[in-house]
Amino acid sequence: MRGGARDGIRQGAHGIRRAVDRIDAATPPERDRAVDALRACAILGVVLGHWLVTALVADGTALHAASPLQHLPWLAPISWVFQTLAVFFLVGGHVATRGYRSARARGTTYRQWLTSRLSRLFRPVAAVLALWTVAATALLLTGAPFGTVRTLVKLALSPMWFLLVFGALTAATPLLLRLHPLWPLAVVLHVDLVRFGLGGPDWLGWVNLAAGWLVPYTLGAAWTRGELEGRRAGLLLLGGGAVATAALVAWAGYPAAMVGVPGAAVSNLNPPTLAAVTFGLAQCGLALLLRDRLRSSMRRPVAWAAVAVVNLSAMTIFLWHQTALMATTATGLALGRLPGLHTVPDGLGWVAARLAWIPVFVLVLAVCRSAFRSFEQGPRRVGGRTSRVIRVHRRTEQAAVEEARRA
Template sequence: MASLAAGIEAATPEGRDRGVDALRALAIAGMVLGHWLVTAWAPGAAGAVHMSSPLAHLPEFTPLSWVFQTLAVFFFVGGYAAARGLRSAAARASGTWVRARMGRLLGPAVPLVLIWAGIAVGMALRGTSVGTIRAMVVPAIGPLWFLTVFAALTAATPLLLRAHPVVTAAVAFAVVLGVDLARFGLGAPAWTGWANLAAGWLVPYALGIAWAGGLLASRRVAVGLLAGGVAGAALLVGGFGYPASMVGVTGDAVSNLSPPSLAAVCFGLAQVGLALLVRAPLARLMRRPRLWAVVALANLSAMTLFLWHQSAATVIAVAALRFGDVPGLLAVPDEPVWLLHRLAWLPVFAAVLALAWLPGSVRGRCNDRVSPSA
């Protein structure tokens, strides 16, 4: 580990903003751990398995969703990195930059789709019920929803750079506000909420572009985003009936995340403010070679980790189907002890995820020069 850390330290350009990389790594870690803790499968009738959530049975664990729902930070850092990368590639056509980025983003998605299509077919041939197949496949390919939005925003970055990013974020926020007002106040059809899928995540992405342009440098701005975001989310949850959980809860009629609600966007603004405040301390912490090595490797494989982490847990669940009720894995998450059982499974999930991560990260990548726009 010491030699690997030393090699990565030597390959890191002096001007690398390690605080930004640490934020991205924390966002990835939050999503991975959050999904591993709240994604559950429970036995049903006739041996079938259905999706469940500990938050549906144990609402006292709802604060976990406030800690581990870090998608806004992911989009915020993504906007920052895209803006810097595109500006550094100014001598090349923007189309070349977009094609290169799409290859990095979408490349890992192809094997994910093919593998889970094969697993689904195999389960069907063995007589597995449609409900069980759906319960296994949907969580595994769930990250594709967010990858699609992230890829669309990345492809639109050359256009977004032509507009004022703060104005773009404000317009996107207004769209979310209008859509939620129509849905919850004027009785518009539920499907209209899906307009928020792009607008909701454009808010932190556009703020990331603003950050890259030096527009969010003031500590006062960061504190304002943090305080305003917290106040807005608290008001919407406490006064307007938005769900307290910042992730979807199986069985709930309304989700803050699918599609993103105004409460989720406000919560994201708070996360953006917090990210701005902690970037500098994180950058100093990343001067420790071993910590930086972990963060650098996580950043080099960010898309792989994001896309495959749900598959790691789901593969274990598929393999355990023959054993019936398995504590912490294939069991109703209706008692606090379930969380302890699930924590015991996390090292197993991590080991399976490493099988997808290590080949592309350690073999042939650990000696690469760390790109300043990665």
């Protein structure tokens, strides 16, 4: 029996290895794997960050949102590590501008290109909206407190703002091919000067929702133009962005946390502030400096297979990670108020308990990915033919499934 188990494990490992090798072999040699690695890191950073700083506290029969950053402000550096949206916009701007140039060279129209780009971005949204419409209705009909339902729906749909902004910037890509990042950075600077320095209205900050994320997006366009090659650009962005952010936090009164904190007077992220943008510049500089190292690491088939799998379901992972957290929280309520899941995040005990829950969140998210990934991986066509990236991803995933079955 033991020998049979060992043989099964050995065959399974061999099957996985063959699948990994096939994924590596199916990838076009000209593909810049560092781009995919940066995208995967950005998505996973946001997911882990949300899981670490988002708490749903049980108060009787109700749930309300909280954050350990409210009670433990010295944990702010967590947001420096996991608030990685600027890197995603950097990669998005690079991929979009490069793809648009290639599409135009092939004779593809703007409409065809944009439809192709946005379809995979927004197709998974339909499943999230449908499920949460049904869930919210069912909760209200069964007597759940309105405040609880509102909290859950707000958390579930919070990733949508990102998709709307990213979609708008993608649509404007032809206009952004030559836009220098200093122009949107200047807009952010002046908005904050009026808002915070001259007592301007708070609504003015929402101008930065577009201008703030334009900065890393247009940096991606500069990457496409070849203006960010070499270490000098990366070091300048990393050093300048870090120094500017430290100065803004230390002397200009900006919050140290790069995410929103419930109850805080100012959020660096909602809408983006100058500190969030300069911090994003530092992140983009670090990302650019890591490109060569990532390219080297991605030559390892196992590392590349993991990155390919994440990229294949990037939007599904992003859209469903909060649902995975809430599903775990709601299910756990049947067992009572569990540490790190339903308790107030006000001490190191909560932090340790939350870290222990992360594998459970991962498992639930894997179930969500399996159930809803088809919405993201539907047919994608550019000028009447299936995108090469999708063809490669489908072949690699099918290869992995076949090898797992054989094992």
